[in-house]
Amino acid sequence: MSSFEGKVAVITGAGAGIGRALAIELARRGARLSLLDRDAAALEGAVARCEAHGARVLAHVVDVTDWDEMRAAASAVNSELGGVDSVFAAAGIIHRGSLLDSDVADIEQVMAVNWRGSMYTVKAHLPFVAGSEGGRIVTFSSAFGLVATSKYTAYNSSKFAVRGFSEALRQELAAAGSDVSVTCVFPGGVRTSIVRNGLFAAGENRKAVIRGFEKQVARTDPEKAAVTILSGAERRRARVFVGTDARLVAVLARLLGGHYQDLLPALERLRGRMRPRRR
Template sequence: MTKKVVVITGASSGIGEATAKKLAAAGNQLVLGARRESRLQEIVAAIEQAGGEAVYAVTDVTSSDSVKALAQKAVDTYGRIDVWMSNAGLMPQSELIQGRTEDWDQMIDVNIKGVLYGIAAALPIMRAQKSGQFINTASVAGHAVHPASSVYSATKYAVRAISEGLRQEEAIAGSNVRVTVVSPGMVATELTNHITDAATKDRLEHAWADNAISPEEIADSILFAVNLPENTSMNELVIRPTSQK
């Protein structure tokens, strides 16, 4: 396998952390972005202790400049970007009648703009290289809407729409840039921590406790998609617990 430079946002826990460790163990060079510097330091140390390579940059995906700085960190350190994984996400679900506009704004800023800012930062680099791969984390909520999930689902449908548009544009451009959408179901991460509505939080935490799979299960699938030959693109992975309806 060719060593790749992989940038991951939302890398301080959950799927981002698991994927970083999995890809580093496979011999890739990792560049990790998230807001919590202490967690990034711990993960980089763990990767290095296991014999892998990783660096980090404190990153706020709601800031275009911050995301561009993460891309620059990758180029300055390793000279290129082969994979950009936009994984940062929030899920403060609630019914629309509650009017939790601050939660809506946060989801739009992180879940949609964060993906767009990643594309803006990394795509010119990949175009110049004539190769690259975007991995954008959506959700099974981007395939179906349920009560209290309206805005969250909208952001994840948007991730799928943006990713499909990017895929088609890069195919036309002949850039050899691949696009993969990962749509997880219930995964044992910090995602439910962001829910501000008590009733929704209680309901979903019980569902997660009964069904959630580990983030390592998602990381295994991402590693598979990354390792496919460059002329083959795994465009979407929908991964949920077998017990999830």
């Protein structure tokens, strides 16, 4: 029997990617679901998949950066499903480009969705999760929340912020004697549309970046990612690494500390010299 059976789970970003895979897997395990996404059509598709597994589903088209909308969604699920047991703050976007070439509005949007959206999601639902027996909060950082890399300043910043928020909240709840666990997820390359739907600074080769991500980086299926995440959440772990690449980055960060900041640019320069030149 799954520990999620009969429990209420809230998932943001449920219309696609890891959020959608989590929703379907939780439906298979007998959870009742509150699915949130800003894309109404994508959300409708996810709801249909979950209901096909017999799950009771509430759907809310919301913007996770809107505090009033998030509070309303949290109140609705508490009233209609009788509480909240788990929250998966999976909504997120990515941006690529140097700081000099990036539009400030794009940087602010990434921070708003990834950091503020996660905080709003957790804060709005936490009073109800606190009333659940063995409640769970699951947030989503990234391998880029363990080490930073060039041309992802906005994304790195947002994911480091989610990591800090999650670790502080876990300690805060433990110190207060709460039995609510906080698990921060660090995905590596997962086969989702996040880069294809991402934001790009002027001068970036969008097609080449998407092609490189989908062919060389995105190794993990979202369905496999969902199983890994739920396993870690069930065990109430502080960190869950999704994919071999994320685990390797974690080891690199632990062994090298801040020195990785000297190694990565050197590797990038070397890779640039080894690329075949066009004639």
